[in-house]
Amino acid sequence: MPAEPSIDTPRHLFEAYERLAAGPTRPIAGGTDVMVAITGELGPIPKRMLDLSRIEELRGISLEDGSLVLGARTTYTEIRRSALCREHLPALVEAAATIGAAQIQNRGTLGGNIANASPAGDTLPILLAADAVILVGGQRGEREVPADDFFISYRKTALAPDELILHVRFPLPRGRELRFRKVGTRRAQAISKVVMALAWEDFGSTGWTNVRVALGSVAATPIRAHATEAVLDGAHPTPEVADRAAETLAGELQPIDDVRSTADYRRMVSARILHRLLRDAGGW
Amino acid sequence: MSAYRFLVNGSPAQVDVPGMRRLLDVLREELGLTGTKEGCGEGECGACSVLLDGQVVDACLVPVCQVEGRIVRTVEGLSLAARERGDLDTLQEAFLDHGAAQCGICTPGMLMAARAYLDAGGGPDDGAIREAIAGNLCRCTGYTKIVDAIAAVATPLD
Numbered sequence: 001m002p003a004e005p006s007i008d009t010p011r012h013l014f015e016a017y018e019r020l021a022a023g024p025t026r027p028i029a030g031g032t033d034v035m036v037a038i039t040g041e042l043g044p045i046p047k048r049m050l051d052l053s054r055i056e057e058l059r060g061i062s063l064e065d066g067s068l069v070l071g072a073r074t075t076y077t078e079i080r081r082s083a084l085c086r087e088h089l090p091a092l093v094e095a096a097a098t099i100g101a102a103q104i105q106n107r108g109t110l111g112g113n114i115a116n117a118s119p120a121g122d123t124l125p126i127l128l129a130a131d132a133v134i135l136v137g138g139q140r141g142e143r144e145v146p147a148d149d150f151f152i153s154y155r156k157t158a159l160a161p162d163e164l165i166l167h168v169r170f171p172l173p174r175g176r177e178l179r180f181r182k183v184g185t186r187r188a189q190a191i192s193k194v195v196m197a198l199a200w201e202d203f204g205s206t207g208w209t210n211v212r213v214a215l216g217s218v219a220a221t222p223i224r225a226h227a228t229e230a231v232l233d234g235a236h237p238t239p240e241v242a243d244r245a246a247e248t249l250a251g252e253l254q255p256i257d258d259v260r261s262t263a264d265y266r267r268m269v270s271a272r273i274l275h276r277l278l279r280d281a282g283g284w
Numbered sequence: 285m286s287a288y289r290f291l292v293n294g295s296p297a298q299v300d301v302p303g304m305r306r307l308l309d310v311l312r313e314e315l316g317l318t319g320t321k322e323g324c325g326e327g328e329c330g331a332c333s334v335l336l337d338g339q340v341v342d343a344c345l346v347p348v349c350q351v352e353g354r355i356v357r358t359v360e361g362l363s364l365a366a367r368e369r370g371d372l373d374t375l376q377e378a379f380l381d382h383g384a385a386q387c388g389i390c391t392p393g394m395l396m397a398a399r400a401y402l403d404a405g406g407g408p409d410d411g412a413i414r415e416a417i418a419g420n421l422c423r424c425t426g427y428t429k430i431v432d433a434i435a436a437v438a439t440p441l442d
Contacts (some may be wrong), residue, residue, distance in 0.1 A: 001305075001306075001309055002306065002325075003304075004302040004303075004304040004305055005304055006302070006303070006304075007302075007303040007304050007347065007349055009303070009349050009350075009352075028347065030345075031345045031346060031347060031350070032327055032345055035306070035327070035344065035345040035346075035347065036326040036327055036345070038304075039306075039325050039326060039344065040325075040326055049304060051303070051347070051349050051350060053349075053350045077339070100327070100419060101330070101415075101417075101418040101419025101420075102339075102340050102397060102400065102401075102415075102416060102418070102419055103327065103330055103333055103340050103341050103342045103345075103397070103419040104327060104342075104419065106336075106339040106340060106341055107341055107342075107345060107346070187418070188415070188418030188419065189328060189418060189419060
């Protein structure tokens with residue numbers, strides 16, 4: 001039988017903060033990563049755990065001051081079913097639908113995907129491309145961390161050991177477009193080989209602005225491809241621009257060979273995905 | 285150790301176990317409900333699928349502390365009304381009729397994923413059924429007969 005660390009199930013956020021402040025404590029929400037790590041003995045077994053499943057403050061999907069705000073405990077199933085998400089952030093709904101299958105989508109949470117900080121986390125490129133802001137909290141107070149500053153190195157985040165992710169805020173600028181694409185071995189239950197989110201704002205003659213090209217599974221963290229973004233900023237998605245952006249991306253990425261894919265394949269398929277997204281955007 | 289109480293297949297259950305014990309182990313070892321199978325133990329195969337408050341979940345990924353006060357259904361309770369009569373659930377009958385079970389290890393999980401799909405109003409559409417059972421691996425049937433069996437139950441009778 002797998003290890004069974006002691007676990008507390010607080011009802012309120014302040015109680016959770018107290019436990020986190022008392023010493024090293026591993027939070028668990030949907031368990032789709034933590035339970036696998038414990039059963040599979042992937043890394044040290046936590047001594048104490050904190051069950052977030054009864055803390056209602058971490059739930060809810062709402063529109064606040066022009067942003068879509070999702071509680072950390074929002075499940076992928078809730079994202080898929082949410083009318084607000086479908087209307088304002090359909091790319092996130094698409095991403096949620098590619099994660100695991102029903103069993104995982106019913107349990108896995110957005111906050112968990114972020115805290116787990118896998119380089120292959122499927123929602124993470126969307127956070128980067130959408131300029132999302134992560135609200136974290138603990139006994140020392142709350143602070144907002146831009147997604148861009150959250151993923152520091154391989155599975156290391158800006159979250160302190162005594163903090164929890166509370167919610168994620170997605171600004172919804174007028175005219176912003178956001179696309180998502182995942183390539184895995186099969187459509188369900190697949191960890192991605194490459195995952196990409198592309199965002200831009202288009203006000204006509206001046207070309208695209210605020211372009212974001214964000215990828216997962218091609219580096220130690222989810223990343224943005226800044227050189228590729230620079231090619232697309234101020235441009236229109238013509239065939240020539242798409243060729244140049246795809247070439248830039250292939251040159252910019254430094255993926256690795258691992259069990260799921262090879263560096264060459266990841267570089268090539270990333271360029272192809274971007275090219276395809278630009279072709280669709282350009283309508284050619 | 286703590287006492288955790290919840291409903292399993294319509295009956296109250298109480299177990300005195302560590303809160304991090306997997307629901308899968310509680311069902312099989314504490315409650316004797318061995319219909320729920322362990323395949324991979326890491327949420328890949330779906331053999332341990334059960335319904336938690338009506339939603340299909342992998343019992344290997346659920347610590348029992350999160351089940352306190354909630355409603356669990358396993359393959360043993362697939363159809364409580366049918367069980368009272370000594371009959372099988374319509375889904376189980378359909379699996380038999382269509383040859384949808386071979387070695388059988390995936391079957392309880394398949395039935396639970398299919399039950400969640402049907403209870404949510406799922407219809408006979410092939411793609412939707414395949415998505416509903418995408419988290420359940422079968423190494424024998426090639427899935428076609430399983431999809432046919434679920435579609436048969438989902439098809440409204442004229």
